[in-house]
Amino acid sequence: MVSNMSQSPYRSLPAVDAVLSDSRMTNLELGPIVAVEAARSAIAQARAQIAAGEEAPSQDAVIDLAVEHARGLAATSLRAVINATGVVIHTNLGRAPLATDALRAAQGACTLEYDLTTGGRGSRRDHAEALLTGLSGAEAALVVNNCAAAVVLMLAATSKDKEVLISRSELVEIGGSFRIPDILECSGARLREVGTTNRTYLKDYEGAIGPQTGAILRVHPSNFSVTGFVHRPTPAELASLAHDHELPFLHDLGSGTFIPLPDSLPADGDPVQELEAGADCVCFSGDKLLGGPQAGIVLGTQAMIDTMARHPLARAFRVGKLTLAALEHTLASYRRAQPESVPTYRMLHLSAETLRERAMNLAKQLEGLGLEIEVASSEDAVGGGSHPDATVEGAAIGLRPREGSVTRLSERLRRGSPAVIGTLRDDRLWIHLRTVDPADESALLKALRSASQVQRA
Template identity: 35%
Template sequence: MKVYQNIPSMYDILDFCKSKDFDSYKDLILKKLINKILEEIKNTISISKEFGNFSKQDFLEYIYLSLKENIYNIENKYTKLINATGIILHTNIGRAPIGQEVLEKVIKVSSSYMNLEYDINAGKRTDRNLAVSELLNLLTGCEDAVLLNNNAAALLLIANTFCNGKNLLLSRGEIIEIGDSFRILDILNKSGANVKEVGSTNRTYISDYECNIDEDTSAILKVSKSNYEISGFSSEVSSRELAKLSKANNILFVEDLGSGLLTNNMKDEYGFSNIRSVVDSIEDGVDLVCFSTDKILSSTQGAIITGRKDFIVELKKNPMYRALRAGKNTIAIVYETLKLYLKNDENNIPFISILLQSEEELYQKSKIILDDLEEHREQMEVFIEKSKSYIGGGTSSVITKDSYTVCIRSNYIKIGDFQKKLRDCKIISNIKDGYLKLDVMCIEKQDIDYVSKSIIDILNTT
């Protein structure tokens, strides 16, 4: 076919594309991308007449535009999103935002060399966890701490260090499944621990643990029911009781708190009265406590294990620790976030500042959007309703915060298409009861005008 003869050579394509935009890119990378485009062109030619009238110049222009689009997509995979879902710690869109002040400090340190494992005074190697451990000692009273890359890693390291080939007791009511179908049993089984289930799904008693302790038992694990609730005819054993039982039998007691609520003063102030804190666990006599750093703590993804120093030392001796420990950026971000909790600077933590919004502030944000859309009522139905926002992130299944939601139903655009067009504008919304819904809880004030403009642009261009 003549059309194949009009497909330019790689040399001509490179020369044409680099003369326009891509002179700074490596030829090897450009050739890989161009070869994919050429393969697509040839496949299309074999089954259709789409390129039947293309000249050599037409192909050059087409390949250039395709290459430009491909490179843009490759280099812009991650972008800022506007969270209008009403879920504050939304796992799929990054959970807790990190404070600007924290990131600015971290950039100064991480963009150069830093004393991650170097004692400047002594001139020798030191423990990378020291700074975080000192802050947690001040905040929670723990003896020591270690920072890992996530909370699943924390459980894996604890179980492998102390329960490999031995029994670990866990209530059937706490055999949880976390996001993306990962189950706690799957993680613990990989550690080499023999998980021994005790009690029943809805009722577990201290006697269920007592009768299952034998010479092969090395630990009791209690897991926070952070993403579900058991109510009605139910019973569970308190951490204080399990701590006493563990000490009486000389076995380890571990509590997975998950959410990362540090201290009790945050409970009443931010509505976390039904969530156990790290301080609660330590005061109850728990040996090791693990929790995520990207939930209530409002830092980057990671996990902290706090508790008795002798047990933390053993964790760091395990070769598996080397594979699971946190890197310099995680350590620096968590360290700078924890510093904010030493002072009255919690308002500089994005997650906390979201929670502290008054009902009037939330209403005013929704009212601005409604007023901006007033002139377009002939194109849609729009109104404000009171709503409930959720903490999310596997933190609590019951805690909500009053909010306001802008509800939209276009007269001309299908609701799913409208939601897709908002996603193209980087605005993530919900569909419920036949309406497109934008909860304003997590929409920053500086983004309100952009949200209104995006909705109007969609209405006017469809």
Template identity: 40%
Template sequence: MNAPVPTPQADDPAPSPRRIPAVERLVGGASAAELETYGRTAFTDAIRAVLAEIRAGGGPVPDTESIRAAASARLAAERRPSLRPVFNLTGTVLHTNLGRALLPRSAAEAVAAVMVQASNLEFDLETGARGERDDHVEALICRLTGAEAAVVVNNNAAAVLLVLNALAMRKEVVVSRGELVEIGGSFRVPDVMVRAGCRLREVGTTNRTHLRDYAEALGPRTGLVMKVHPSNYAIAGFTAVADPVALHALCRERGVPLADDLGSGSLVDLAAYGLPPEPTIRAALERADVVTFSGDKLLGAVQCGIVAGRKDLIARVRKNPLKRALRVDKMTYAALEAVLRLYLHPERLRVELPTLRLLTRDRDSIAAQADSIREGLAKLDFEPEVILTSFHGVPRSYLLKGDPYHCQCHKTGRLIREALGLSPEKMRVTFQSALVLTPASAGSRGAGGRCRRLAEELRRLPVPVIGRISDEAVRLDLRTLEDEAGFLDSLAALPPVAGGGRTPRRTP
């Protein structure tokens, strides 16, 4: 982003090309700090760019210090990293657009250690021969999941693509119609089948697929049966799915591998932490031959995809040429290994793993934090209101990508609805940690515009603050806020608004 050209005072003399200072003079008058910071060549180029804009503008010529300042501002803007830290106050703990899982300190330190010097990425220190990079995490994955073998690729979509291509190229892949999903970025299961060189064989209907549907589809052309976890939607009402144990037995009888794409993939029973239960990888491998899952969702590690399962099938996956194209680097292995080791100490997992720590924050700590920081919002022309409502459970869509304020609970929805006597349409939950900023003149025609302007100002802060706009209010969800001091420091850069300083409200 280019810095604005300095505007001279109104009483400056009329512009003249001869009055524009020479480049050498402007660069020669620069401070030693400027030249040391940006380099003489870059500073000279920036001066030329500013002068070109002055000539094109046709207005008065600014003084030399203003021109140098404009050049420095231009260079500072260019040096600002494109990928920057932000405060994710959207309410979505694992937000795809905001980087998903936060790494624990041990993982960050492990990554830093292998970034700055050589490592044994593909070198066996015992034999001195070439090693296999998956060896750094494979034993840990197998220990935690019960798998016989495992490989790592760059994300779960790649894991699915690799499994399909390695196990069912030029063959049919049997999938229930109710599981032909589309996830973010228009990633559709049927399209992936085509790219993997497989032929899709749909069975059942959208809402009901029986074991007999799979049995009738299996034949000499079948390369794989695939289950796809419906992570972002639910089919309720008159539904039926084949019993997974019976389906696995059928596949073994017919000699066809069964793959289960779990998507997020949890290594622990989330119900033990007061969260809705999710199928664990270990449980999935008891009724499937191969399981694919993500490393940066519920597992809480770095972006990657993991394929775990039978040793003979994983060997075919590892030998596939696509494996090299989809492999991950040393930083990914270092971070993943560090996170997996946390799972060996389950008593400390809730404290050490940021994803689990944030998902299980208690109401009292969030309320105390809200009371602490709302005073920092006093200069805004908005009424800060703390919303701490009770709720029946955290839906899976909330954990990953759903609306954090009004979410449709699905995965465990049937059990919860039965317990509460609620219909699917009424099973809505309100999350409990929103700091709602409502314009002082709420309900006026300009309230929506003022919310959008505030959201823009929050995004321009030294460390941008990302929230949500809903019901003519800016909502900042505090569940994911751990650096309270840093948040307040960044918030201090907001320009004061006349008429601010209103007394905050709190809704118990």
């Protein structure tokens, strides 16, 4: 009689040592920790299949699965992709694209906190401050790790345990389910809401000012906008009111830049203009319209910036050499009057005619791949919460397989190398040329050919 133990399908599975000794695993040269974890994971998955009533996989299948797991464990998940969505500052795709040499200064040892002139310790604050004050005319500048941190630091330095006046229309929820009130209250300040969602007047702020008031704050509403029966005071009016009561006026622009925007976009996010209007401090993101790395940039009076720089949170929010290198590179491009070397600027200012010509040329090279191809005008977005109601005219290529589904084509492109991210709309996959670097067009064409051939196979 054969025992039940000998008939168990689990006994056909390879041991961990057998998986590890197979040449397919040893050739990976990934080290024992990853290899053992992958082997155990593959065997556990095979046991789960048996427990679910499926046939026991062969030893070769288990080892192939272990190889797949090992490669996944050793791979990095942050990958370069081709952004063909037409959204220039795409939050999910890393926001502003950086110039290829933006990080060069930080790749090895660098003068992060070293003064070459004196041979002594320097300040990391110096690297970007001179460029920022030169571009903006501000007395001083400070860089922290993002714009939310900049706002928290502004309030912590000026209004801890005091009231900060803010319009109800600006208490919005931003990306990742974070809410402006929750972020601001982390500073230790107390928010005092004034006005209504759609209409806030200067008298609403004035009526709320009292002994406990620490500052007046304006916050950019990001992707939220109210139109129609609306009103809110100008920054100049708020600054004047604040100064009449010896209070600081703080302005969170959300997104800012030092160069003109395309004519189709409203003039918004100009820190120079807001400082001239009387703001004591303005802050904005480095990785939005500016086209640099993730950072929170604060411009303002010397006294206020120095107070913020001495605050303990400034140490918690400080940036490292990679951020400073990329930011300094970006700012220097503007200072040298060479904005076209900043990818975000270049993408935003591409003409519809140039993009249509590129789209037509690329479409010709896609003929014969079993695709229905259409070149059409597109409405490209700025992204990153900047100008949510405005677009820039561009051009896109619409693709639809003659055999198979457009969803499957999009999936194959996402999983390819390089990954290509387009937009699914009207039963077509749209490739927007505005956000595709011309240097990546050959890689894009190769990816489209590969995905189309697999689709037809």
